[in-house]
Amino acid sequence: MAIEAFAPAKVNLTLHVTGQRADGYHLLESLVVFVGVGDRITVSEAADLRLAVTGPRAEGVPTGPENLVLKAASLLGGVGAQIVLDKHLPAAAGIGGGSSDAAATLRALSQLWNLDLPADNGLSLGADVPVCLRAAPCLMSGVGEVLTEVPVLPPLWMVLVNPGGEVPTPAVFKGLARKDNPPMAPVPAGLDAPAFAAWLSTQRNDLEPPARAVAPVITDVLDAIAGAGALLARMSGSGATCFGLYADAESAACAAAQIKEKAPAWWVDHGALGSFS
Ligand SMILES: C[C@@](CO)(OP(=O)(O)O)[C@H](O)COP(=O)(O)OP(=O)(O)OC[C@H]1O[C@@H](n2ccc(N)nc2=O)[C@H](O)[C@@H]1O
Numbered sequence: 001m002a003i004e005a006f007a008p009a010k011v012n013l014t015l016h017v018t019g020q021r022a023d024g025y026h027l028l029e030s031l032v033v034f035v036g037v038g039d040r041i042t043v044s045e046a047a048d049l050r051l052a053v054t055g056p057r058a059e060g061v062p063t064g065p066e067n068l069v070l071k072a073a074s075l076l077g078g079v080g081a082q083i084v085l086d087k088h089l090p091a092a093a094g095i096g097g098g099s100s101d102a103a104a105t106l107r108a109l110s111q112l113w114n115l116d117l118p119a120d121n122g123l124s125l126g127a128d129v130p131v132c133l134r135a136a137p138c139l140m141s142g143v144g145e146v147l148t149e150v151p152v153l154p155p156l157w158m159v160l161v162n163p164g165g166e167v168p169t170p171a172v173f174k175g176l177a178r179k180d181n182p183p184m185a186p187v188p189a190g191l192d193a194p195a196f197a198a199w200l201s202t203q204r205n206d207l208e209p210p211a212r213a214v215a216p217v218i219t220d221v222l223d224a225i226a227g228a229g230a231l232l233a234r235m236s237g238s239g240a241t242c243f244g245l246y247a248d249a250e251s252a253a254c255a256a257a258q259i260k261e262k263a264p265a266w267w268v269d270h271g272a273l274g275s276f277s
């Protein structure tokens with residue numbers, strides 16, 4: 001029996017850094033969504049634990065025990081499985097590729113092995129794993145472990161753009177000018193896509209300035225997205241991937257084609273926001 005699980009890109013529509021814990025981890029308030037662009041995990045029965053990494057973004061992804069997929073399998077504690085990770089998302093890119101892979105692995109293997117999901121929802125694997133396990137829009141706070149429902153968002157489409165080159169998350173947090181930034185406002189209900197994007201533009205990603213300092217090309221990416229008619233252009237997570245928001249599928253597809261033509265070396269993809277768990 002083979003079980004497949006989708007690992008969608010995680011996008012932080014907002015990311016406010018509001019404090020820092022004694023252990024160094026930062027307190028966040030983030031409206032997190034998921035896009036229909038991502039990796040695919042397939043698990044099947046085997047005598048021992050094996051991982052194969054395939055797909056257009058497989059290069060450079062670790063295949064040993066440091067891969068979050070194998071860490072997730074160990075955390076679950078089952079016996080053997082053949083795992084294939086079909087990699088489409090760029091790594092260390094602020095869209096939770098590794099975390100979403102870990103969450104999809106937990107989902108698929110808990111079914112294959114008939115085991116409960118871990119009590120911490122995978123937090124010990126990474127701060128983004130619990131939200132990726134949910135794989136639906138929600139408000140993330142604490143260091144990533146507190147997940148709260150949000151009002152239904154309007155239908156939205158997204159273009160994702162990554163200029164290449166990994167941006168390590170710790171370096172970006174380290175570059176923050178302040179740790180105690182103002183909190184996020186409550187997420188409003190009942191807005192259409194343009195009004196919702198206008199509200200988002202009053203909120204922030206506090207990691208954008210330090211990420212731009214680490215990777216100045218992020219400014220070019222944001223300019224390219226804004227120039228392609230987005231309702232909002234912003235960076236996700238600790239970067240360097242940035243997103244553009246659109247009110248319909250056709251506008252997102254046109255914008256993606258326009259950006260690809262302008263910068264053929266960049267990774268560009270597009271999809272609808274949704275729930276994937
Ligand atoms: C910034 C965010 C926003 O969603 O996304 P990405 O840019 O990674 O996608 C996440 O909080 C990242 O989550 P994740 O990548 O799972 O983090 P972890 O592996 O647990 O931590 C990597 C490093 O990021 C820093 N870190 C992470 C989370 C947090 N709340 N405070 C932190 O200071 C720490 O320096 C930590 O050593």
Ligand SMILES: Nc1ncnc2c1ncn2[C@@H]1O[C@H](COP(=O)(O)OP(=O)(O)O)[C@@H](O)[C@H]1O
Pocket residue numbers: 061062066067068069085090091092093094095096097098099101102166169237238239
């Ligand atoms: N399955 C995986 N896919 C991508 N990267 C992985 C994976 N497992 C471990 N890693 C390591 O995790 C690091 C962070 O990757 P990722 O979760 O994609 O980034 P981010 O935290 O910026 O969203 C990478 O540098 C990579 O070496």
